[in-house]
Amino acid sequence: MLVLGVETSCDDTAAAVLKDGRTILANVVSSQDQVHGPYGGVVPELASRQHIQNILPIVDGALKQAGAALADLDGIAVTYGPGLVGSLLVGLSLVKGMSFRSGIPYVGVNHLEAHLLAIQLEHDIAFPYIALLASGGHTLLYCVRGVGDYVHLGGTRDDAAGEAFDKVAKMMGLGYPGGRIIDRLAQSGNAKAIRFPRARLKSGPYEFSFSGIKTAVWHFLKSLPDSEIQARQADIAASFQEAVTGMLVRPTIKAAMANGVGRIVLSGGVAANSRLRAKMKEEAGTAGMDVFFPAPKFCTDNGAMIALTGYHWLSRGRRDDFRLNADADLTL
Ligand code: KG4
Ligand code: ZN
Secondary structure, three states: OEEEEEEOOOOEEEEEEEEOOOEEEEEEEEEOHHHHHHHOOOOHHHHHHHHHHHHHHHHHHHHHHHOOOHHHOOEEEEEEEOOOHHHHHHHHHHHHHHHHHHOOOEEEEEHHHHHHHHHHHOOOOOOOEEEEEEOOOOEEEEEEEEOOEEEEEEEEOOOOHHHHHHHHHHHOOOOOOHHHHHHHHHOOOOOOOOOOOOOOOOOOOOOEOOHHHHHHHHHHHHOOOHHHHHHOHHHHHHHHHHHHHHHHHHHHHHHHHHHOOOEEEEEOHHHHOHHHHHHHHHHHHHOOOEEEOOOHHHHOOOHHHHHHHHHHHHHOOOOOOOOOOOOOOOOO
């Protein structure tokens, strides 16, 4: 069964071809970092215009790389939410058009579900597992009991973890997207140099909050002359990263213990963070649990996870009709 996956929910235009839910024949991504970089964040109108320019070459490129023609496909999967509505509509409209013209069935995929299942692209992991989904738009904790069976355990009350990385990088004048830059810079810094506050929420054991640390970094930067910020850049990055990753690891381990689940999966762009990976592995190891991470290219937005999720639903007989609309606020 050959499935094309198309993803345009935010600022990456991506397509992939997946065979039998296992073999990735093609996985092509065009990132818009250069376009949004000067603004320090995604500009929705620019994102949708870029998707319009990129989508045909990306989909064609994926099919070519897979050595497949449109007629060879058994189904098409496309993200229909959540995300930026103008961006979502580009992928969804294209796929509806392809499906209408060719008669090949298509399904709309929930972007969050795709992140939760992305690990299965590379590892056969038995259900259930605890999944921490940390990206630029979301910080969520789920117990994944099977395809279509997701128990929401908690999430952020304010900013997403990736958003905190991006905003702190912007405050420090480091560029966009900030996560990867801070991760790299932190490698030469002292994570204990500055003690930024870690939010501990009383309202729920699996809740996250990142607005406090963002403000704390802002006040810290304001208190220093530019020359000192420059000199202590790596220490600030490492200390900030240490605090954020600590806030992500603790509730995740706690959730796994409380649910009696011995497998933890990381997903979303922030799951590419080297310190988060190391710390989660260390603490899960101490608790006798296993941790699994997707390769960085499957942590950030990609077409392969959309194709995989679509494969599961198509093979269960789901088909969407042409009335399906983009849903910016789609939940799981
Ligand atoms: O999953 P993703 O590609 O898009 C969303 O659905 O949001 O995640 C992008 C986010 C950005 O905030 C980016 O700064 C962050 O993931 N990110 C990282 C790293 N690589 C990407 N954050 C921390 N460390 C990284 N290595
Ligand atoms: Zn994402």
